[in-house]
Amino acid sequence: MKTKNDRIEMLKMLISSNDLGSQEEVLNALAREGFKVTQATLSRDLKQLKVAKAASMNGKYVYVLPNETMYRRVSSPRLASEMMRMPGFLSINFSGNIGVIRTRPGYASSIAYNIDNGHIEDILGTIAGDDTIFIVVKEGVSQQQLVSKLSCVIQGLTL
Structure with missing residues (x-):
């Protein structure tokens, strides 16, 4: 069973490694990783993480975590579930x-x-x-x- 902490960690991983511009895109990314959540739950999670929107390099507005400069975007991200298995x-x-x-x-x-x-x-x-x-x-x-x-x-x- 996946816990809220698992979901929050996955959400941080997805936001820091993908250009996600809408809650629908985030919900779909979570679903691909095995997390079925409602839009209301996602909204509360985003608020808890203090997620904001900022312009990406291509001008598209995407979700970012606080202190986004500390999160290094990669050009070919791995699946977030694979990254979660790696030690911190x-x-x-x-x-x-x-x-x-x-x-x-x-x-x-x-x-x-x-x-x-x-x-x-x-x-x-x-x-x-x-x-x-x-x-x-x-x-x-x-x-x-x-x-x-x-x-x-x-x-x-x-x-």
Whole structure:
């Protein structure tokens, strides 16, 4: 059974990777991905995501997510259901006791939430943007130790 969170994530993926100019186009794209929703539900979802319309490169008005510059449009998008199966984590790098985790657009806050709720005592805190997470690590903790502990809460984590 597909949940509201699944639908919202799919909607973000569809809007950020396709030029969708009407609710009918969005409803059809959702239906192709297996989500049958009413126009009223879609309207509430778009409002929740703070979706707006903006002119695309070809002059057509399309739906965009907030901070659209963070969402990179691709010329030949994959199916959104295929993209949903890919982990959001991309990379991790360290400088001293600061870690920088790169994610796919829109994934940083949910991954930071998982880190914060993973009760990893070696992490003092996180700050998440759209596709980047900063983590502050306790002094004396090795990168390898931290990556080992983070791998329990981040799918696909490697150093």
